[in-house]
Amino acid sequence: MNSFSYTRAQAVETAAREVSTNHTAKFIAGGTNLLDLMKENVERPTRLVDLTRLPLNQIEDTDKGLRLGALATNANTAYDERVEERYPLLSKAILAGASAQLRNMATDGGNLFQRTRCYYFYDLATPCNKREPGSGCSAITGYNRVCGILGTSESCIATHPSDMCVALAALKATVNVTGATGERTVEFADFHRLPGNEPERDNNLKPDEIVTSIDLPADGERFAKNFTYLKLRDRASYAFALVSVAAALDMDGDTIKEARVALGGVAHKPWRKAEAEDLLKGQAATKVNFERVAASLLEGAKGYGSNTFKIELAKRAIVRALTMAANGQH
Amino acid sequence: MAATTYIGRSTSRVDGRAKVTGEAKYAAEFNTPGLTYGYVISSDIAKGKITKIDASDALSLPGVLQVFTHENAPRPAYFDRKFKDDDSPVGDKFKPLYSAEIQFSMQPIGLVVADSFEVARYAASLVKVEYKAETPETNLRQKPKGHKAPTGKTGFTPPKSRGNAAKAYKNAEVQFEAEYFHMPEHHNPMEMFASTVIVEEDGKLKIYDKTQGVANSQKYITKIFGLSKEEARVINPFMGGGFGSGLRPQYQLYLAVMAARELNRSVRVVLTRQQMFSFGHRPATLQTVSLGATKDGMLQAIKHEALGETSRFEEYTEVVVNWAGMLYHCDNVELGYYLRNLDTYTPLDMRAPGSVTGIAAFETAIDELSYKVGIDPLELRLKNYAEKNEFEGKPFSSKELRACYAQGAAKFGWAKRPAQPRSMREGTKLIGWGVATGMWDAQQQKSAAKANLSVDGKLVVGSSTSDIGTGTYTAMTMIAAETLGLPLDAVTFKLGDTTLPVAPLEGGSWTVASVGSAVKEACEAVAKKVFSMAKDVKDSPLSGASFDEVEFVDGKVQLKGDYSSGVSIVEAMRAGEVNFIEEETTTMPNMLKQMQYARNTHSAVFVEVEVDEDLGQICVRRVVSAIAGGRVISPKTARSQILGGVVWGISMALEEESVLDHHFGRFMNHNLAEYHVAVNADIHNIDVIFVEEHDDIVNPLGAKGLGEIGIVGVAAAIGNAIYHATGKRVRELPITLDKLL
Structure with missing residues (x-):
């Protein structure tokens, strides 16, 4: 792990701006994946912008359905009575993942940004296009039990490891994001991407965009x-x-x-x-x-x-x- | 029963409170002012040479004291024998930072020392290393040829054959042959390997080291660095699991001592979880079992061959196939054991080494034969029951395996088992029942202990053994307290310190037998002194008695069964005008007596599994493990040992494998997220039965040791149950769901 500076974001817009001007800065929320990656030198941010004090941890009804604040924890979401009653598939998927301790820390927004668990991505001794573009994919000819069988490319066969996201996809959730240039809503199907020849990109967000909430559509009930x-x-x-x-x-x-x-x-x-x-x-x-x-x-x-x-x-x-x-x- | 009778009674761990409150300190938790922190740099390649190593960026970081590599590190000893330890196989020894040559992946190639852990870790990532890589060979199965292991110096007993197995197999009415394989596994104790080396004012070293034998670590360090025992005291009061991984000093010890001496600073080195995959492991083995039998299931021929792996520099051996010559009666047995050198680190003993893997294959083969001859697998085992150890040609000192089969089967309900596979189901779940036998050694080693009884009735007993989590503190406290008739809280047992009398390595399930016998003898020596003083008390009721006629109960020495005749220990010592009595003894096994017998523990393991018919998901619903392990000293910790063994057996059968990418020669799942060990949700009902087994040959306590037998046989019983459930035989461990699709 390298040395880095740390700041607590006071507002979504300023946090987005800070990351948009510093390519080696990263957002951190629950940190359940990022800190592991930093310990293994896979991620080496020079600055961490901590989002956890932003007022984004509410779960609330809207005219579209149920809105999950990006900082609502996985545990609070899975056990929320409205989620359990109206979107039990999501509860079940969340509780199938990780451990109780991790779910207490992990946030709904952060869950979308989990990185792959491909063995080679985690091990700096081996080539990996996702970690180091152009270095090659070790998994294709190596040990690939955790890797993908659909939508793979010659440069990457990694999978997205989330359980929660699988339920969100089935429920056709939408994701609200705010970036340095404004707000937009992304269909869940368009949030993540296939590796193609840019496997280093897991999703279609710009680096400065912050997920603020996830909407579960009313018709998902x-x-x-x-x-x-x-x-x-x-x-x-x-x-x-x-x-x-x-x-x-x-x-x-x-x-x-x-x-x-x-x-x-x-x-x-x-x-x-x-x-x-x-x-x-x-x-x-x-x-x-x-x-x-x-x-x-x-x-x-x-x-x-x-x-x-x-x-x-x-x-x-x-x-x-x-x-x-x-x-x-x- | 006297209030001070403990052996055989359930006693909670005497160190339990210290462990759950955090008061118990482990090797990486001892602090000293000015402590520095070492972080190990591991090799990216498995074979080749370091061509360039540039530490300038690391060295320029504030707080970095030194970066040791092969270019600047000292070479304190030249000869391999200096690097030998009590558990090292024959061969050249790995010497950290001695050369640019890389012999295995994640080989330590540098040590960064800094004034904080964080700086050391960061600096380590800045050291640039270039290699000239060669193609490693790490695939045991690629060329399944090997050579015979060297014998003699290693203590390795080559497997002996008897009769003419080839001919008997050829002529047998029923023949069965199959090949079995399992992946390497790593011990993965919860506590990472760590050494804290404190340089004291007089220059002496006080070393807190994670080890299963402080004496072994001390011997290793003093030989290499040319130190006296007084100059290098090794301490290890608690251990967060060992499972054999601490039988050899690991490289963090060498590196921490080297750096402490070079820098004249106290140094701590802790390995990372990833680095826990960089030294010994349970080797993969490729095994072939051939069985010849009569139509009614009498074994006529047994052939068991195993190919194991070892490193390029040491010849690690384990007893894989010998069990096939001991478990059953058979006149024609042919055993073979071969090794293949690979570009990995040397394998290392791991809970029931050899037995757990050899018996996994062999007891699967026996199950397969049972279907071939159409005989219930338990009945087949009883039919071929070995009345004596035919491998050694000796009677067993005791063998209550029949009782294990009978009591285990009764508890499990085996009699209701339908013979046909796939005959039990619940919805989409197929249910199956399986059985297997387990066997391990009952050994006793030379061990010393010291007992000090003070006039206030407090007893301190010490021996340099370890408690690797097995309950040594508790068992020794019980033995000492019972021998001198004291309450448990009047007894303190000390261990894990080279200033204490020397005990053997904590391994081989021999600690209770060896150290326990020494503790008993030391306490008896104290008792004799107390007794002679008690006789001298004015008007002593014991004046005419001999030592054999008295007992120590409730703080008193009294005529056996006569509570009114008691003289208190305090009274006796006052009369003897002493403040304390101290006795140190060294206890040797009675080899002359023991050598006439085969000494083993046995087990019968019964398992119920459910397997999803379509998805292959496996759940071990019930396990009954019946153990014949001699006298049970500490029932509560003994039960925990067997439970832990069964849990690990489930883990081994279904989950554990260290996966090598043969292109890189590297274990790829080197963390606890991807190296799967059983979790709570995997574990359901486990019953432990200890059958009565009297044995006055194994050692004076009659205890056989229970650390390892619990895991043996479990994997085979599970695989056999899976076959019974599904009709599908899986001959490779672990049995993951894809193998059942």
């Missing part, structure tokens, strides 16, 4: 009954997903009005595909139908050796998660 978050991993707690599935169904009797399926652990961003979800529109909740969704979602999937099993695992997990959701099993 339709999925409060038939949903599940299925997380498959190498131990029962405190492990990142090999594959996770956020499945949510809006059902009319036995007929599916609308389906949402998002995958975690398989790509550089939560993986959704509208055409796959549309296959279930007006259809019955049957295994055959679910298998079609799985096949569509995994279309073009590519394994790299130690993660090839994820293709089959993801298909089975999708069918299971949709079956559970249809049966009202969470």
